[in-house]
Structures are given as structure tokens and as C-alpha cells.
Amino acid sequence: MKCKNKDIKELLPRYREEGLDPDDRIRIEGHLAACADCAAELDLLGVVAAVQVPDPGEAFWSAMPDRVYHALQEEAGKKGAAKRWDLSRLGEVFALPRWAWATASLGIVVAVAWIVLYPGTQPVEMGENFAQLEEPAYPSPDEAVMAMVDLAELESGELDTVAGWADKELSSMTKQVESTVLSGDNQDVYEEITELDIQELEQLHEMLKNLKAEGARGSG
Amino acid sequence: MDEDFDRINRCEAGEREAFDELVMKYQKPLYAMIYRMVSDHEDTSDILQKTFLKAFTGLKNFEGRSSFKTWLYQIAINLAKNLYRDRSRTEQVSLDDVVIRRDPKTIETLIAKESSQRLRRALVKLPEKQRITLMLRIQEGRSFNEISAIMKSSLGTAKANYHHAVQKLKGMMGNQESGDRNQKAGTGNEMQE
Numbered sequence: 001m002k003c004k005n006k007d008i009k010e011l012l013p014r015y016r017e018e019g020l021d022p023d024d025r026i027r028i029e030g031h032l033a034a035c036a037d038c039a040a041e042l043d044l045l046g047v048v049a050a051v052q053v054p055d056p057g058e059a060f061w062s063a064m065p066d067r068v069y070h071a072l073q074e075e076a077g078k079k080g081a082a083k084r085w086d087l088s089r090l091g092e093v094f095a096l097p098r099w100a101w102a103t104a105s106l107g108i109v110v111a112v113a114w115i116v117l118y119p120g121t122q123p124v125e126m127g128e129n130f131a132q133l134e135e136p137a138y139p140s141p142d143e144a145v146m147a148m149v150d151l152a153e154l155e156s157g158e159l160d161t162v163a164g165w166a167d168k169e170l171s172s173m174t175k176q177v178e179s180t181v182l183s184g185d186n187q188d189v190y191e192e193i194t195e196l197d198i199q200e201l202e203q204l205h206e207m208l209k210n211l212k213a214e215g216a217r218g219s220g
Numbered sequence: 221m222d223e224d225f226d227r228i229n230r231c232e233a234g235e236r237e238a239f240d241e242l243v244m245k246y247q248k249p250l251y252a253m254i255y256r257m258v259s260d261h262e263d264t265s266d267i268l269q270k271t272f273l274k275a276f277t278g279l280k281n282f283e284g285r286s287s288f289k290t291w292l293y294q295i296a297i298n299l300a301k302n303l304y305r306d307r308s309r310t311e312q313v314s315l316d317d318v319v320i321r322r323d324p325k326t327i328e329t330l331i332a333k334e335s336s337q338r339l340r341r342a343l344v345k346l347p348e349k350q351r352i353t354l355m356l357r358i359q360e361g362r363s364f365n366e367i368s369a370i371m372k373s374s375l376g377t378a379k380a381n382y383h384h385a386v387q388k389l390k391g392m393m394g395n396q397e398s399g400d401r402n403q404k405a406g407t408g409n410e411m412q413e
Contacts, residue, residue, distance in 0.1 A: 009386070010364075010379065013357055044390055047339060048358045053252045056261060064247050065240040068272040075277060 003037040012042050016049065113156045163199075224288040232279055243272055246289060249360070250296050256355050257300040259340065267303065271296040286369050293370045297352060304348075342392040349373075350385035357382050 003009070008031050014020050015028045032039050196204060224245075230238035250271060255264040274295050275282075282291055343351055349371065356362040356370065368378040 006379075006383065009383065013361075017361055041386060041390065044386070044393065045358050047335070048343075048354065048389070051256060051336060051339065051359060053255045054261065056251070056265070060265070061244070061247060064268070064272075065243040068243055068269055068276070069236070069239065071269055071273050072276055075273060 001037060003035050005031065005035075005038070008035075008038055009041065012038065012045060016042060016045055110155060117156065117159070225284065228279060228282070228288065231276070239276070242288070246292055247272075250292060253293065253355070253360055254296050254300050256359050257297070257352070258303055263303055267296060267299045270299050274299070290366065290369045293356075294372070297370065301348065301352075338393070342389055345392060346385055346388055350381045350388065353378055353381035354385035354389070 008028060011020060011024060011028055015025065020028065032042065224242070227238040227242050231242065247268060251264055251268050254267045254271075255261070258264055258267065271292060275288075275292055282288070286294075343354075346354065353367055353371065356367045357364070362370070364375055364378045364382070367373075367382075368375045371378060371381075373381075
């Protein structure tokens with residue numbers, strides 16, 4: 001017959017473990033003598049408790065701390081590697097060779113210089129610009145276009161160098177033109193002029209106009 | 221208990237000795253509990269290592285609301301439950317493989333093994349929470365208060381799970397015994413014919 005005394009049943013494990021005080025122990029033993037259900041349950045608890053767990057041996061126990069410790073280090077290493085991977089990937093981006101950075105920087109400088117120096121100039125519009133220029137100032141259309149292209153490809157530093165050279169050249173040419181114009185000797189002037197680029201020609205043109213104006217004022 | 225907190229603090233400070241002490245203190249009871257759940261040394265060994273690994277890597281999350289032991293048990297039970305769910309093992313002892321019929325010691329061993337297998341088969345059929353509660357109470361000798369802390373349940377639930385487990389187990393073991401008796405009787409009849 002099934003026993004419904006939960007108080008007794010609850011104490012059975014401790015009775016089996018011999019963990020009860022004497023009063024409870026006597027109470028349980030009295031109940032067990034009269035209750036087959038609880039006696040059977042106590043037997044069953046004994047069977048369940050007796051399930052053997054094999055001992056893996058001292059070598060296993062003594063190795064466990066090291067085993068866990070190394071597993072922890074490995075785990076920490078994996079996490080560290082994951083972090084390092086991210087950083088190294090980032091580092092790869094910044095660890096490009098110097099020449100690559102130099103090339104990229106140069107490209108940016110050239111692009112910016114192009115935009116600043118020639119904001120509205122497009123290569124395809126060169127022909128139209130050329131057509132609008134004063135014809136007498138250009139020795140030949142092809143040379144003028146080439147000169148524009150050459151100038152357009154120069155960097156700001158190079159343009160400064162060219163400007164410096166042009167000033168120097170023009171100062172000597174100014175003297176030469178002055179002497180030629182004033183003396184009436186025009187030998188090799190045409191050859192000199194054909195070697196000039198657009199800016200030089202424009203400056204020359206200005207200079208000639210000034211000279212002409214000064215001449216007019218002087219004669220006037 | 222305070223000793224454990226002291227060891228944990230020393231452990232966090234990088235003291236290897238404290239770490240070893242904690243592992244040495246809890247490895248045996250944890251091994252026994254895990255083994256009772258998974259019934260295999262290799263699996264038990266793996267889960268034991270993972271339990272410590274998880275506990276030590278999560279030491280900063282251990283708030284000390286329960287004891288370190290309870291915390292370890294919770295981790296171990298969860299890991300073992302996962303494995304147990306993956307493969308609920310019911311190892312069968314093949315009598316033909318090992319029987320030397322004339323050796324009475326071997327026969328006794330086999331009977332004990334068979335009895336143990338029958339119990340294991342019955343335990344496997346119990347609902348998970350009931351099975352773990354029974355194991356903790358009877359095989360591990362944990363009090364109901366400890367069980368309720370480990371299982372994160374109320375004291376009443378822990379006691380109820382225990383009672384249900386015992387009743388079901390009693391029923392199943394009785395059925396198996398009567399089933400075995402019937403089977404033996406049937407075999408006897410066949411041999412007579």
C-alpha cells in the first residue's frame with residue numbers, strides 16, 4: 001500500500017546517510033517497521049546511491065589543475081589572437097610601403113592643384129579656347145595646343161620654375177626685342193618667337209603693346 | 221565558503237596556487253556528479269574541464285550570491301544536460317561478450333551490472349529535472365536547500381521533483397522486474413518445448 005507520509009519520505013535520505021538526530025531516527029525506524037512502501041523506498045534509495053562512479057586515478061586528479069590552466073591560457077590566447085587579428089588587419093592598411101603612400105599623396109596634390117589652377121578647364125574644350133585666342137600671337141595652332149597641354153600637366157612647383165625661367169628669358173628677350181625694334185634689325189627673331197609658349201607669347205604681346213604705347217606717347 | 225572567496229580573489233590577482241586549490245577541492249565531487257549524468261569517463265573528463273574553464277573565465281561575473289560550489293554545480297549540470305540531450309545513452313551490456321558461465325564471481329558481477337543497467341535505463345526515462353534532483357539528493361547527498369539553489373527553483377519545487385522522481389522510479393523498477401520475470405518465464409517455456 002502506498003504511503004503518503006511525505007514528512008517521513010523526506011527524511012529517508014538523511015536516515016540512510018545517518019544524518020538524523022536520535023529522536024527522528026527512532027521515529028523513522030518505528031515507521032519503517034510498519035510501512036512496506038517506505039521500506040521499499042529506502043532500499044531503492046540504497047540502490048540509486050550505490051551506483052558506482054569509477055575513480056580515474058591519481059594521475060588524472062593531479063593533472064587536472066594543469067589541464068584546466070593550459071586550457072585557460074589557450075582560451076585567452078584565442079581571444080588575444082582575435083583582437084590581434086583585427087588590429088593586424090588594420091595595421092596592414094596603414095603598413096603600406098612608402099612609395100604607395102608617396103604615389104597616392106602625389107596623385108592627390110596633382111588633382112587638387114589641377115582643380116585650383118584650372119577650375120573650368122577641360123581638355124576637350126581646349127580647341128574652343130584656342131579658337132578664341134588672338135591669332136597673331138600664335139605661331140601655329142598645333143604648337144599652341146601642345147604648349148597648353150604641356151603647361152596643364154605641370155605642377156604648381158614646376159609652374160613656378162617655368163614662371164621664373166620665363167621672367168629671366170623674357171628680360172633678356174625684352175632687351176633683344178627693344179634693341180631689334182629700335183635698331184630695325186629683325187634677324188632670327190622669328191625663330192626665337194616660335195620657341196615661346198603661350199604665357200611667354202602673351203607677355204611678349206603685352207610688352208610689345210606697352211612698347212608701342214610708350215613709343216606712341218614718346219613720338220606724341 | 222569564505223575560504224573559497226579568498227581563493228577566488230587570489231586567483232583573480234593571478235595566484236596560481238589559489239587556482240590549483242580550487243580545482244583540487246571540487247574536481248572529485250564534480251566528476252562524480254557529471255559521471256552519474258553522462259556515464260562515460262571521456263565525456264565526464266571533458267565536461268569537468270569545461271566546467272572549470274567556464275567558471276574561471278567568468279569569475280568576474282560571479283557575484284557571490286550563491287556559493288562557488290553551487291555555481292560550479294550549475295555550470296556542470298548545464299554542460300552535462302546539453303550532452304545528455306544530444307545523446308541519451310543507454311549502454312547495453314552484452315552478456316554473450318563477457319560470460320564465463322562457470323565462474324560464479326563473473327555471474328555475480330553480471331547480475332550487479334545488469335541491475336545497474338536496469339536502474340540506469342529507468343533513470344534515463346525520468347524527466348530531466350526530476351532525474352537531476354534525485355541524483356543530487358541521493359547520490360550527491362545535497363540538501364533540498366542546496367538543490368533548490370543549484371536548480372534555481374523554490375524549495376517546494378525541489379522537494380516535489382524529488383518525490384515524483386522516487387515514485388516514478390519505484391514504478392519503473394517494479395515494472396521492469398515483473399517484465400524480466402515474464403521474459404524469463406517465456407524463455408523457460410520455449411526451451412521446454
